[in-house]
Amino acid sequence: MHPILKPALRRGWRDLNTVQFGVAPAHAVVLGPVDTATGTFLTLxxxxxxxxxxxxxxxxMGLPDGHVDALLHRLTRAGLLDDATGGGPAFDLLRKRQGVLDRLRPDLAALTVLSPEPAAGARKLAARRSMRIQVRGTGRVGTVIASVLSAAGVGHVDVRDGGCVEPWDVAPGGLPVESVGERRDTAAYRAVRKAAPDRPPRPDRRSGPPPSQAQPQSPSESQALPPAEEPALSLVIIAPRDGLSAHTPDPHAAEELITSGTPHLYAGVVEATGVVGPLVLPGGTACASCLSLDRTDRDPTWPRLLAQWRSGRQLQVPACDLALATAVAGLTAAHALAFLDGELPSSTGARWEASAPGLDWHARPVWAHPDCSCGAGGRSKGEQTSEGGEQHDTMTG
Structure with a gap:
């Protein structure tokens, strides 16, 4: 181990004997009292x-025996110490790809702040490269989500949609204007690959051509590969171009995800309201069917309204403010990355909403319904909450 004080946390002396690491209260730590010799040693x-x-x-430097080990222990316990040589074999491969690692250094710095243990941030960043995400929907929200996840180091980002790109599908960070008229899945796939800092190793196709002769796969081609050759899905993000299908998702569309136990997250914009969540953990948290049953319990006319809204063809371009869609995409990607990195984001069993023009984000709990067949109805409401807080530590120099 080569200890290093986490560079991402700004350091400042509150007085001659007290040092603060970090600016924002969520991750700031104050250490003290720190004597002069210990303060000098910190620079090493x-x-x-x-x-x-x-x-x-x-x-x-004249420090007493055992002082260095005790100091390192306290700094580690406070979440301030990282390992400059840690991260395991997967991160060692990234170190050899200097250009790739440079693209991901801001993400690595953020993960070191969020991960108290030394080298945990490096391990999480390396783990993203082997994960596979599927984004269903390639409009102003879905393609931006897919591109952000790819740029953040997720190695396998699949996109699914039908039809051709319309002018109103174009968005910064998503589908470019030159893709209008192309197949949506093909254009989104190209945007995702362009955003990626690196192309992950291709699946081992022993009966096919060597990697040096392999050509980039389109989404439809990759779906035709045998399942054993693709990483298992870590998460599916449902971001339909039809905002109604994000605000009030169709339970039947997610049946195979519930059956297979695949986590999935909803996101989209309906009219002038952005929606992120719920993150569904099949059998553990509320699903789309739970959401539908609960809404029907509170409003018996809801199924009638929904049938009218879903019937027929949408003749008008749906309202999807570009700034709101970008905000929804960013928040969705952040929640997805938190889940991939081993945390439960606040969209687990809840839905975040914000409506223009105020854009005041607020969370609405989505409780498991006792009559739903997903199996989550037996869990108590208290089991669907997440915790968070500030870190504090004190060190004697």
């Missing part, structure tokens, strides 16, 4: 020295 924690060499440096 730059990732260039192993623990044995740091002990030698401490003795040369």
């Amino acid at each position: 924690l730059d990732g260039t020295r192993g623990v044995a060499l740091l002990r030698d440096e401490g003795r040369r």
